[in-house]
Amino acid sequence: MENNKKNIHTISLLVANKPGVLVRVTSAFARRGYNIDALVVSPSFDPNYSTMTITAQGDPATLDQIMKQTVKLVDVIHCNEHTGEDAVHQELALIKIKNVPANKPVITDLVNKFAAKIITEDENIVIIACAGTTLQLDEFETVMKKYGMIEVVRSGKLVMTKSKSST
Amino acid sequence: MTVKQKDTQLTGAQTLLKCLESEGVEYIFGIPGGVVIPIFDALVESKMKFILTRHEQGATHMADGYARVTGKPGVVLVTSGPGATNTLTGIMTAHMDSVPLVILTGQARRPSLGKDAFQEADIFGMSMPVVKHSYLVRDTNDIPRIIKEAFYLANTGRPGPVLVDLPADVSAGLFTGSFDQKMDLGGYNIPPLPSKENIKAFAAMFKGVKKPLLLVGHGAVISKAEKEIKTLVEKFGIPVVNTLLGKGAFPETHPLSLGMLGMHGTAYANKALISCDLICSIGSRWDDRINGNNQEFCVGAKKLHIDIDPAEIGKIVKPDASLVGDAKAILEELIKYLEPMDTKEWQSEVAFYKKEFPLKYDTTKGLTVPFLVDEVYKLTKGKAIVVTDVGQHQMWTAQFYKCDYPDRWLSSGGAGTMGYGFPAAIGAQFGRPHDLVFAFVGDGGFQMTLSELATAAIHKLPVKVVVNENKYLGMVRQWQELFFENRKSGVDLKGSPNFVKVAQAYGVKGILIKNVREARRKLQEAINHKGPVLIHADIIKENNVFPMIPAGKSAHHMMIDPPKK
Numbered sequence: 001m002e003n004n005k006k007n008i009h010t011i012s013l014l015v016a017n018k019p020g021v022l023v024r025v026t027s028a029f030a031r032r033g034y035n036i037d038a039l040v041v042s043p044s045f046d047p048n049y050s051t052m053t054i055t056a057q058g059d060p061a062t063l064d065q066i067m068k069q070t071v072k073l074v075d076v077i078h079c080n081e082h083t084g085e086d087a088v089h090q091e092l093a094l095i096k097i098k099n100v101p102a103n104k105p106v107i108t109d110l111v112n113k114f115a116a117k118i119i120t121e122d123e124n125i126v127i128i129a130c131a132g133t134t135l136q137l138d139e140f141e142t143v144m145k146k147y148g149m150i151e152v153v154r155s156g157k158l159v160m161t162k163s164k165s166s167t
Numbered sequence: 168m169t170v171k172q173k174d175t176q177l178t179g180a181q182t183l184l185k186c187l188e189s190e191g192v193e194y195i196f197g198i199p200g201g202v203v204i205p206i207f208d209a210l211v212e213s214k215m216k217f218i219l220t221r222h223e224q225g226a227t228h229m230a231d232g233y234a235r236v237t238g239k240p241g242v243v244l245v246t247s248g249p250g251a252t253n254t255l256t257g258i259m260t261a262h263m264d265s266v267p268l269v270i271l272t273g274q275a276r277r278p279s280l281g282k283d284a285f286q287e288a289d290i291f292g293m294s295m296p297v298v299k300h301s302y303l304v305r306d307t308n309d310i311p312r313i314i315k316e317a318f319y320l321a322n323t324g325r326p327g328p329v330l331v332d333l334p335a336d337v338s339a340g341l342f343t344g345s346f347d348q349k350m351d352l353g354g355y356n357i358p359p360l361p362s363k364e365n366i367k368a369f370a371a372m373f374k375g376v377k378k379p380l381l382l383v384g385h386g387a388v389i390s391k392a393e394k395e396i397k398t399l400v401e402k403f404g405i406p407v408v409n410t411l412l413g414k415g416a417f418p419e420t421h422p423l424s425l426g427m428l429g430m431h432g433t434a435y436a437n438k439a440l441i442s443c444d445l446i447c448s449i450g451s452r453w454d455d456r457i458n459g460n461n462q463e464f465c466v467g468a469k470k471l472h473i474d475i476d477p478a479e480i481g482k483i484v485k486p487d488a489s490l491v492g493d494a495k496a497i498l499e500e501l502i503k504y505l506e507p508m509d510t511k512e513w514q515s516e517v518a519f520y521k522k523e524f525p526l527k528y529d530t531t532k533g534l535t536v537p538f539l540v541d542e543v544y545k546l547t548k549g550k551a552i553v554v555t556d557v558g559q560h561q562m563w564t565a566q567f568y569k570c571d572y573p574d575r576w577l578s579s580g581g582a583g584t585m586g587y588g589f590p591a592a593i594g595a596q597f598g599r600p601h602d603l604v605f606a607f608v609g610d611g612g613f614q615m616t617l618s619e620l621a622t623a624a625i626h627k628l629p630v631k632v633v634v635n636e637n638k639y640l641g642m643v644r645q646w647q648e649l650f651f652e653n654r655k656s657g658v659d660l661k662g663s664p665n666f667v668k669v670a671q672a673y674g675v676k677g678i679l680i681k682n683v684r685e686a687r688r689k690l691q692e693a694i695n696h697k698g699p700v701l702i703h704a705d706i707i708k709e710n711n712v713f714p715m716i717p718a719g720k721s722a723h724h725m726m727i728d729p730p731k732k
């Protein structure tokens with residue numbers, strides 16, 4: 001587990017908003033045996049560009065080649081790998097659990113403890129949204145499993161550098 | 168159905184042609200079809216010449232041959248669907264060898280995209296892994312910017328093919344934009360000259376070295392660094408080996424040249440590789456046909472790498488020092504910082520290898536490719552533009568046609584595309600009409616694109632093609648003989664036509680060479696003939712290329728001569 005974690009990489013890209021750019025980037029990873037765990041694309045500050053955050057698994061030596069092939073793409077402005085120190089990471093999880101009235105007080109406690117939020121509920125289900133680091137969400141998910149979790153959807157990681165310049 | 172427009176307004180097709188003209192395009196190679204008829208209609212009024220080929224693969228290789236000898240991008244124009252997919256092999260070939268091409272493909276009308284319209288193929292998607300960049304044009308008014316970008320991308324930095332997919336309604340639509348459009352290539356960088364400090368540090372790697380070796384590749388040729396390489400070699404006494412595509416970056420007849428290295432390189436080049444204590448690549452990819460096994464490659468030697476593509480640095484071989492940028496510009500600087508080296512002993516060591524392990528061939532058992540190539544070499548004084556196909560004949564031609572010029576050697580290196588040679592020779596002849604162009608091809612590969620005999624005949628191109636008939640897919644047969652107990656499988660070319668008659672049927676002069684005795688006279692006859700000539704060489708069937716380093720092995724495992732039975 002610990003070893004495996006070491007081979008998870010978070011890469012952010014700034015790309016021109018042109019057709020095909022997503023395919024070009026993802027195939028640079030796929031071709032070299034990298035498995036993309038999560039990928040988030042969102043419009044950036046300037047509408048001509050998008051930000052991509054990719055979470056992927058594979059050996060670091062291959063990653064170096066992938067990153068070089070990726071920045072080489074005409075539509076990729078820049079491409080950086082982020083470690084824990086230089087950037088902040090957050091993701092969002094939506095969790096659906098069975099609505100069991102007896103569990104309500106514990107659920108409310110947990111929601112508060114994890115700074116989560118109940119988005120909607122009816123007599124059958126409760127949907128909770130929780131933002132946090134991957135580890136925090138993993139933990140939250142594990143706890144929720146005990147309370148009749150029906151499904152979970154996670155956004156994939158977003159990163160932002162702590163430096164003055166853009167990610 | 169003609170496209171009529173108001174007098175002053177241009178269609179997308181006319182706009183496209185204007186843009187191509189302003190890029191200096193002389194020739195467009197291709198085949199028309201439904202969705203590109205508006206472009207062909209506009210071509211009637213253009214001064215650019217359209218060369219109708221017999222297959223789109225042929226068109227793409229012709230554009231490639233044209234590009235390699237002129238240094239200008241080759242241009243291809245084909246229809247959608249099968250017309251477009253037929254260009255893929257040629258695009259891949261150009262991509263692997265960093266050849267600038269602009270491929271214009273027709274496409275179904277915009278409203279039909281993604282609806283399986285007649286002859287709709289997602290060529291934009293299919294070609295993605297083999298292009299430097301590509302476009303699907305969505306607005307007629309974008310044409311000037313996209314064409315400007317396409318030519319710029321194709322032929323700057325590390326060159327490569329750029330594909331432009333043009334929906335029929337975009338070409339037929341009216342152009343209401345401006346020709347004066349800025350390029351929008353925010354993510355495209357051409358590496359600047361490395362800093363003085365980096366170049367100095369790189370130069371310092373040569374300090375104390377006793378056996379330096381230069382490895383020159385296609386990048387050195389593309390960068391036109393031949394003068395700087397020569398200065399470097401002569402001033403510091405550094406021997407040179409070249410890759411298959413690096414032929415001509417440094418004159419192969421120079422005393423310090425050891426010729427081609429690698430799988431079928433000269434024994435002396437590979438011996439120098441084993442013995443050197445520093446190897447400096449200038450524009451080569453350290454590809455597996457030259458390094459054999461990158462774990463065992465030049466183990467004790469310092470490895471230096473100069474390349475314009477940062478992604479090449481460390482891809483195969485992890486260098487001790489590297490410089491990213493244009494080889495010519497870098498060498499110009501590097502020369503200033505290098506200190507004199509004493510390589511006298513090293514020079515005599517490599518001279519010994521050259522003397523002891525020369526390339527050789529035998530004329531006693533019948534006609535062979537090495538002999539024919541050597542004859543052509545002598546008759547043309549080493550000055551012809553030489554093009555090869557892929558196989559045994561390719562390696563023999565590389566071994567025996569010593570190349571002294573950086574713009575006269577064409578071969579499909581990275582892709583190893585059979586069928587490349589003949590159309591590429593035609594393209595080269597279009598680009599350099601006054602040079603003598605010789606193609607050496609195999610009986611297998613030639614039959615993949617021989618329909619271009621029509622193209623050579625129609626345009627009366629004086630290209631000479633030597634079809635080496637060993638009645639086998641010779642290179643595969645050689646591997647089967649050496650590594651699979653001579654169990655021949657799928658390599659017998661029985662049923663090939665009489666090539667002289669095929670040539671004649673196309674209106675091309677055909678000459679048969681049956682034996683060593685008549686070879687020179689017949690080759691001279693071919694050279695003297697003003698038009699295209701097919702020379703059918705009836706070579707001996709089971710001859711093998713040596714030296715050979717088995718695939719995946721290091722240079723230590725080189726077989727200089729055939730193994731004893």
Ligand SMILES: Cc1ncc(C[n+]2csc(CCOP(=O)(O)OP(=O)(O)O)c2C)c(N)n1
Nearest residue numbers: 558559560583585609610611612640641642
């Ligand atoms: C398009 C393509 N198909 C298959 C191959 C595999 N291949 C490499 S060399 C070779 C044999 C070539 O035979 P021929 O053209 O007769 O040349 P020879 O080796 O006999 O000189 C083959 C089949 C290839 N390189 N390209």
Ligand SMILES: [Mg+2]
Nearest residue numbers: 609610639641
């Ligand atoms: Mg053959």
